[in-house]
Amino acid sequence: MFSIGFADEPLEFPLDDSSISAAPARLCLENAIEDFLANLAVWSKSDYESHWRRELRALLDGTPKVSLIVSYNDPKNPPTWRFGTFIATVLGLASKTSFVGATTYPVILM
Helix, strand or coil, X not given: CEEEEECCCCCECCCCCCCCCEEEEEEEECCEEEEEEEECCCCCXXXXXXXXXXXXXXXXXXXXXXXXXXXXXXXXXXXXXXXXXXXXXXXXXXXXXXXXXXXEEEEECC
8 A cells, every 4th residue: 555645733843934935745655654844935735746646647557667756846946965075065955854855755566
């Protein structure tokens, strides 16, 4: 069994900023359950749902891999770290409270 969707719970404000809300949601795959917060600063709930439907439809239509974005923020401001002469930028953070870039879960048909 697989499901992804928003929980029937009130919005949260994990960044202590009342202008940046997040919607509680859940991804289930067999017995594995992952609760997450979808940042609503850039995408609305319907934007996420449209993206999920489009990606899952592509998977059912034969695309071998898709990616489900579960939290999306302004890509103009990703987190950046300097390591000597190298600069690393991470667009995917697997944390419920990290809202920079896109947190994704790859879905692979086996």
